[in-house]
Amino acid sequence: MSHTATVSAPDHTQAPPVVIARGLSKTYGTGDSRVHALDDVDIAFTRGAFTAIMGPSGSGKSTLMHCLAGLDTATSGTVHLGRTDITRLKDKELTRLRRDRIGFIFQSFNLLPMLTAEQNILLPAQIAKRPVDRERFARLIEVTGLGPRLDHLPSKLSGGQQQRVAVARALLGAPEVVYADEPTGNLDSRSGAEVLAFLRESARELGQTIVMVTHDPVAASYADRVVFLRDGRLADELHAPTAQTVTDRLLALES
Numbered sequence: 385m386s387h388t389a390t391v392s393a394p395d396h397t398q399a400p401p402v403v404i405a406r407g408l409s410k411t412y413g414t415g416d417s418r419v420h421a422l423d424d425v426d427i428a429f430t431r432g433a434f435t436a437i438m439g440p441s442g443s444g445k446s447t448l449m450h451c452l453a454g455l456d457t458a459t460s461g462t463v464h465l466g467r468t469d470i471t472r473l474k475d476k477e478l479t480r481l482r483r484d485r486i487g488f489i490f491q492s493f494n495l496l497p498m499l500t501a502e503q504n505i506l507l508p509a510q511i512a513k514r515p516v517d518r519e520r521f522a523r524l525i526e527v528t529g530l531g532p533r534l535d536h537l538p539s540k541l542s543g544g545q546q547q548r549v550a551v552a553r554a555l556l557g558a559p560e561v562v563y564a565d566e567p568t569g570n571l572d573s574r575s576g577a578e579v580l581a582f583l584r585e586s587a588r589e590l591g592q593t594i595v596m597v598t599h600d601p602v603a604a605s606y607a608d609r610v611v612f613l614r615d616g617r618l619a620d621e622l623h624a625p626t627a628q629t630v631t632d633r634l635l636a637l638e639s
């Protein structure tokens with residue numbers, strides 16, 4: 385009698401989804417000026433996965449991220465964060481959900497200029513009256529290499545250091561998902577690579593779920609998975625991307 389055993393490698397398709405969007409559509413305008421920014425998008429993001437969203441200009445990347453994050457309201461469809469259908473929440477509940485369960489990283493670092501690096505990192509926890517996980521704080525400072533800069537004001541930090549402060553701030557509360565909108569758009573390639581390596585490490589080592597919008601195939605190559613939008617629809621998907629495979633798919637989409 386023969387026995388066959390299948391050993392499946394741990395991969396993100398086995399992990400439970402943290403964010404699930406179903407039938408997500410967003411239209412702007414009416415009549416002839418009507419634009420389908422998102423057209424019936426179904427997508428899920430599993431725990432600990434680092435996903436990049438790409439696509440030609442106007443394909444709906446920002447709209448998708450804003451609807452997933454509860455920064456914009458979808459015309460139809462649902463978005464679940466864990467068990468919460470965020471499309472049913474009232475404004476106040478949505479504000480609280482964004483504050484307590486989601487991390488944000490933007491192209492502009494959005495640091496408060498009069499606060500030190502450390503104070504900036506701790507600010508969201510203070511505002512939410514949330515206890516600070518000192519162990520996680522220490523780990524984030526170690527991984528970001530910000531230790532010697534903690535008492536510096538943002539104006540005394542390089543762009544890359546400022547963005548690392550913004551990333552540590554977004555990750556400190558262990559949010560269920562982090563949305564990053566062109567996080568390396570304002571950085572030189574070396575600083576950008578440091579920030580991206582840190583995001584990748586956060587996904588792998590801390591199980592942090594990250595969804596990043598980017599135009600840059602090199603940035604996307606740090607992700608585990610790249611999803612491509614065209615005309616508001618999911619058009620393609622790549623796993624274990626390289627800058628070259630991402631570029632090839634983008635060119636195919638744009639042709």
Ligand SMILES: Nc1ncnc2c1ncn2[C@@H]1O[C@H](COP(=O)(O)OP(=O)(O)OP(=O)(O)O)[C@@H](O)[C@H]1O
Nearest residue numbers: 412413419421439440441442443444445446447448
């Ligand atoms: N507030 C708005 N009013 C009307 N149309 C909008 C609005 N926001 C976005 N759109 C349209 O929706 C579509 C998708 O836009 P979106 O900004 O999501 O695309 P994108 O892929 O992020 O583009 P880019 O790469 O240029 O940032 C585009 O046709 C855009 O013109």
